[in-house]
Amino acid sequence: MIILRKLIELVALCFILLTLTNVQGQIIKVTLLGTGTPLPVMERFGPSILIEAGEQKFLFDAGRGSLQRLMQINVKYREIQGVFFTHLHSDHVVGFPDLWLTGWLTGQRETPLLVWGPEGTKRMVSNLEKAFEFDIKFRISDDKASPNGVVIKAKDIKEGVVYEKDGVKITAFEVDHAPVKPAFGYRIDYAGRSVVLSGDTRRSENLIRYSKGVDLLIHEVASPDALARLKRPVERDKAIIAHHTTPEQAAEIFSLVKPKMAVYSHIVPSTATEQDIIPLTRKNYTGAVELGEDLMVIEVGEKIEIRRPVAKTNQNTLK
Ligand SMILES: [Zn+2]
Ligand SMILES: [Zn+2]
Numbered sequence: 001m002i003i004l005r006k007l008i009e010l011v012a013l014c015f016i017l018l019t020l021t022n023v024q025g026q027i028i029k030v031t032l033l034g035t036g037t038p039l040p041v042m043e044r045f046g047p048s049i050l051i052e053a054g055e056q057k058f059l060f061d062a063g064r065g066s067l068q069r070l071m072q073i074n075v076k077y078r079e080i081q082g083v084f085f086t087h088l089h090s091d092h093v094v095g096f097p098d099l100w101l102t103g104w105l106t107g108q109r110e111t112p113l114l115v116w117g118p119e120g121t122k123r124m125v126s127n128l129e130k131a132f133e134f135d136i137k138f139r140i141s142d143d144k145a146s147p148n149g150v151v152i153k154a155k156d157i158k159e160g161v162v163y164e165k166d167g168v169k170i171t172a173f174e175v176d177h178a179p180v181k182p183a184f185g186y187r188i189d190y191a192g193r194s195v196v197l198s199g200d201t202r203r204s205e206n207l208i209r210y211s212k213g214v215d216l217l218i219h220e221v222a223s224p225d226a227l228a229r230l231k232r233p234v235e236r237d238k239a240i241i242a243h244h245t246t247p248e249q250a251a252e253i254f255s256l257v258k259p260k261m262a263v264y265s266h267i268v269p270s271t272a273t274e275q276d277i278i279p280l281t282r283k284n285y286t287g288a289v290e291l292g293e294d295l296m297v298i299e300v301g302e303k304i305e306i307r308r309p310v311a312k313t314n315q316n317t318l319k
Contacts, residue, residue, distance in 0.1 A: 077103025085117030086199030175201035
């Protein structure tokens, strides 16, 4: 009898533990695939962020090298349900044809890709389909690639909830990247966790409104000091700074939003160092803030855990 009771107690304990780990195990996993800008440097690839929530995987922007970065972390293109574009500046979309076509050909994708973005997204996608029509035809007839796997279902979106399925909710909100309009930031909600991605923006009241109390805020940043070191025409630098957010401005935003964790990505210019950005942020912000790097992983769960890549990000991963 005692043995039986002990056994029942043990089973009950296992059940409670399993339920607890199940709830606590629900996280949003964020991987910064590319933290750079148009500058073609090896250390910071083009802007692209992988979000994994439950079984679902999405990319936000597809800058230069997004497919290579996915391969480095062993995530297959065929596992990506869709791509959300923040705006259509080339640094955010230039990796897309490679992701889409090479991913399809080498990764045996057999299902359509969903794409969301501001007005102009559908048109860009249909123009890409025309531009690569020659290749697509031969890959299907000659290489026997799946005709379904190259299909893109693109949608031009407006501010509001743009996706909701199996507990994952994605909301687009307008940011201020004028004259580039519309430009979106995105908020991802899953299992009581939340992540906001700023996209490209100067200080935006709308972003502050949509981000209030978020667990993780990933914000862009531009360093006037690092731009000056590139010795380009001053007027050009001024225009760049006016389209983006300086570390001091970001500190104000973080103070208002009060995220559990703030991480910089889309570092303008890509050569800016931690010294250019973090001390200026610290002047007016005492909360947790980190400078993002390619392949950095941020797990948003009960706690927020950050893992930086051990090896150099430009290493060859082919075994
Ligand atoms: Zn950009
Ligand atoms: Zn931009």
